[in-house]
Amino acid sequence: MPDVKLTTNQYGKAENRVVRVTRDTDRHEVRDLNVTSQLRGDFEAAHTEGDNGHVVPTDTQKNTVFAFARDGVGSPEAFLQRLADHFTSEFSWVTGGRWAAEEFGWTRIDDHDHSFYRGSPEVRTAVVVRDGDETTVISGFYGLTVMKTTESGFVGYPKDKYTTLQETTDRILATDIATRWRYNTTDVDFDKVYDSVKQIILSTFTQGYSKALQHTLYQMAEAVIATHPEIDEIKFSCPNKHHFLSDLSFCGIDNPGEVFYAADRPYGLIEATIQRAGSETRDAAWVGIAGFC
Numbered sequence: 200m201p202d203v204k205l206t207t208n209q210y211g212k213a214e215n216r217v218v219r220v221t222r223d224t225d226r227h228e229v230r231d232l233n234v235t236s237q238l239r240g241d242f243e244a245a246h247t248e249g250d251n252g253h254v255v256p257t258d259t260q261k262n263t264v265f266a267f268a269r270d271g272v273g274s275p276e277a278f279l280q281r282l283a284d285h286f287t288s289e290f291s292w293v294t295g296g297r298w299a300a301e302e303f304g305w306t307r308i309d310d311h312d313h314s315f316y317r318g319s320p321e322v323r324t325a326v327v328v329r330d331g332d333e334t335t336v337i338s339g340f341y342g343l344t345v346m347k348t349t350e351s352g353f354v355g356y357p358k359d360k361y362t363t364l365q366e367t368t369d370r371i372l373a374t375d376i377a378t379r380w381r382y383n384t385t386d387v388d389f390d391k392v393y394d395s396v397k398q399i400i401l402s403t404f405t406q407g408y409s410k411a412l413q414h415t416l417y418q419m420a421e422a423v424i425a426t427h428p429e430i431d432e433i434k435f436s437c438p439n440k441h442h443f444l445s446d447l448s449f450c451g452i453d454n455p456g457e458v459f460y461a462a463d464r465p466y467g468l469i470e471a472t473i474q475r476a477g478s479e480t481r482d483a484a485w486v487g488i489a490g491f492c
């Protein structure tokens with residue numbers, strides 16, 4: 200046998216689809232989550248000896264998620280922290296873990312009391328990483344598709360023999376916003392800050408002239424960090440959903456920026472992390488996030 204040792208490990212139940220209906224009154228409320236629970240700690244013997252004495256079953260983790268939902272869910276970030284508190288206090292060898300959730304938004308149909316449609320374009324995300332006494336909360340969303348039909352351009356880039364792109368000062372800017380932001384505290388009204396960050400991102404997208412998607416992402420990040428002292432870092436991953444002006448000259452028709460061909464691939468992929476100057480990093484908390492953010 201080669202000389203090996205166990206290094207990083209975590210385990211749990213992935214993608215527990217929990218739908219919590221609050222029906223204290225006839226006007227029901229819905230929270231619809233996809234929750235993943237993973238424990239970290241002393242699981243050495245399970246791997247090296249097949250000794251399951253420390254292995255809280257993934258099935259138990261799943262049951263705990265559903266049992267906790269019975270007491271109400273609240274924000275996904277608060278729910279995940281309750282799970283973290285439980286597993287790290289109940290089992291002495293569980294020293295931390297990673298709890299993640301997606302949340303799907305439901306909107307009332309005609310303001311109806313108990314009928315909804317999947318009304319939120321974006322999927323909300325939350326991650327809680329517990330390491331001993333340290334808790335890191337990362338929130339975000341993906342799938343928020345936005346477009347502005349002018350006030351965007353792209354000029355001043357280097358040109359070489361492979362460059363065919365024409366400079367433009369009037370183009371469509373469209374993207375699917377994926378973003379995650381890291382809090383420097385757990386003392387947060389997470390639902391309220393989520394709504395605020397989403398609104399800041401959308402408002403910033405509309406404002407002013409975009410010199411590039413990179414420029415716009417940076418302005419969104421600056422605005423979020425300026426408004427929210429509890430946020431130290433924000434990441435974006437945004438495809439540049441190209442809209443090419445359709446050349447109608449073949450049949451003698453002009454096209455003053457009105458008919459576009461929406462290409463689906465290839466697409467530019469613009470990704471950036473913007474951090475509050477002087478703030479501490481928590482790079483370990485980002486491990487496990489698929490892709491850039």
Ligand SMILES: O=c1[nH]c(=O)c2[nH]c(=O)[nH]c2[nH]1
Pocket residue numbers: 353364410411412413439467
């Ligand atoms: O906003 C843009 N950023 C780029 O980096 C880029 N590259 C490109 O061809 N078009 C664009 N647009």
